[in-house]
Amino acid sequence: MSAHASLPMNPWLWSQTLGETYAAGLDPVGVAGMQRDARLAQLLRTAFADSPFYLARRPGGASALPPLEAVEPVGKAELMRHFDDWATDRQITRASVDEFLSDPERLADAYLGKYLVWTSSGTTGEPGIFVQDPLSLAAYDAIDALRLQDLGTPSMAWPAWGGAQRFAFVAAxxxxxxxxxxxxRLRRIAASAPLLLQWMTPVMQTFSVLQPMDELADALMNFAPTVLISYPSCADALALMQSEGRLKLALSQVWLGGEQLSDEQRERIRTAFSCTLRNNYGASECYAMACECPAGRLHLNHDWLILEPVDRQLRPVPPGEASDSVLLTNLANRTQPLIRYKLGDSVRVCTEGCSCGSGFPAIEVQGRADHTLVLHDTQRREVRLLPLALSTVIEEGALVTQFQLLCTSPNRLELRFEDAVSDPKAAFARAKKALAAFLAAQGLMHVRVEHGTAAPLRHPRSGKVERVRLAMAPKTPRGH
Ligand SMILES: [Zn+2]
Structure with missing residues (x-):
């Protein structure tokens, strides 16, 4: 197959980005504000000059740069439809990116010699394809290195990355x-370190959430990580196994992201592993939007992105109020610009300061909070199925994203579809086949999967459709 072409590192760009991010941390209002304004102007200039998609939407059409508020918000489906007109590098095309993505062996290879490409898993509709340029990768690296640990005083998270730490990444x-x-990408950078430095470079391994929990536990114990990186629901299920003695990991840190983290999950994970826990808020559209501080709050990296909380009509929502959705402007990526992109999460910008003393605004995010399902095998033993694993099986196996899997009893599942799914019968047939194989691997071949024709249940507060949930809301925090 194709030879691996790893992404080139640009030490100059990397150190400059690190320096700027460090300076913003020293002065999150003044310096970060100036950096944000300069980056926004550069992004708008580049997008309106080199992206035919944005050029056609340029407000006013005058020579002066329009203010951000004048740019019309845009959604994922629209960008994906105009993929070939979207990027400022005119070599980026849907055909070439699809060809690249069709080969799983090319994961983290350099697309067009310099870009990292990834796809969103599609839980909010059609999967998105996002091209990360060298500056955005340098910005995510700088944020990870400087802000994952302590936002109050800019400190170095280097000890976590160096010193032969062993990172286990459990994901789809x-x-x-x-x-x-x-x-x-990080694994390849670490692995390419000069031989003399190998003793201090971290070791990383990825583990699939699709395997049965017992197998996952065995694989993790075999690897013996010091840092676990995963989704809250997965870390919570592993924490339960650790407290029951079925898993024995000696962790120094747990890093979480990708889903809503509840207070109960946080407490259970911290208690089971007795170690530091770090949460962050990111998305495929912008990988490092907010980092958690020691006081347990998320602080927005507002030197590298702009988040505008909005209501259903896309009008601004004042600080202190929870929004219906949020518009993201990613200031780091000038190659595939995201300007006032409809991200969908509900965000509240906190008006009160944070006890950690950080000048980066604190936010609260109401993100996805699917349920972990507990089914019974033929011996009536409990088998836990992670929402991320189930969604991945359905999305990849049935090529459908607008669904809801309900657990109606410990041996019955019901799959419902949203109205937008054009042929629900065919989608159900594909999903049933994919789920049957997945359930059989977990010893759950007797579990019935039925086609539900009613509309998916909606979250009582947010109105959103959770992809995987219990038919009845869980009474105890454990089910969450
Ligand atoms: Zn804080």
Whole structure:
């Protein structure tokens, strides 16, 4: 097959980005604000000059740069439809990117010699394809290195990366997803370190959430990680196994992201592993949007992105109020610009300061909060199925994203579809086949999967459709 072409490192760009990010951390209002304004102007200039898609939408058409508020918000489906007109590098085309993505062996390879490409898993509709340029990768690296640990005083997270730490990344595998692509890129950078430095470079390994929990536990114990990186629901299920003695890991840190983290999950994970826990808020569209501080709050990296909380009509929502959706402007990526992109999460910008003393605004995010399902095998033993694993099986196996899998009893599942799914019968047939194989691997071949024709249940507060949930809301925090 194709030879691996790893992404080139640009030490000058990397150190400059690190320096700027460090300076912003020293002065999150003044310096970060100036950096944000300069990056926004550069992004708008580049997008309106070199992206035919944005050029056609340029407000006013005058020579002066329009203010951000004048740019019309845009959604994923529209960008994906105009893929070939979207990027400022005119070599980026849907045909070439599809060809690249069709080969799983090319995960984290250099697309067109310099870009990292990843896809969103599609839980909010059609999967998105996102091209990360060298500056955006340098920005995510700088944020990871400087802000994952302590936002109050800019400190170095280097000790976590060096000193022969062993990172276990438990996630959806089998596609060019943002998580596995990022980790594979970092793994290759670490592995290419000069031999003399190998003793201090971290070791990383990716583990699939699609395997049965017992097998996952065995694989993790075999690897003996010091840092676990995963989704809250997965780390929570592993924490339960650790407290029951079925898993024995000596972790120094757990890093979480990708889903809503509840207070109960946080407490259970921290108690089971007795170690530091770090949460962050990111998306395929912008990998490092907010980092958690020691006080347990998410602080927005507002030197590298702009988040505008909005209501249903896309009007601004004042600080202190929870929004219906949020518009993202990624200031780091000038190659595939995201300007006032409809991200969908509900965000509240906190008006009160944070006890950690950080000048980066604190936010609260109401993201996805699917349920972990507990089914019974033929001996009536409990088998836990992670929402991420189930969604991945259905999305990849049935090529459908607008669904809801309901657990109606410990041996019955019901699959419903949203109205937008054009041929639900065919989608159900594909999903049933994929789920049957997945359930059989977990010893759950007797579990019935039925086609539900009613509309998916909606979250009582947010109105959103959770992809995987119990038919009845869980009464105890454990089910969450
Ligand atoms: Zn804080």
């Amino acid at each position: 595998t089998g596609g060019h997803f943002a998580g596995v692509a990022s980790i594979e």
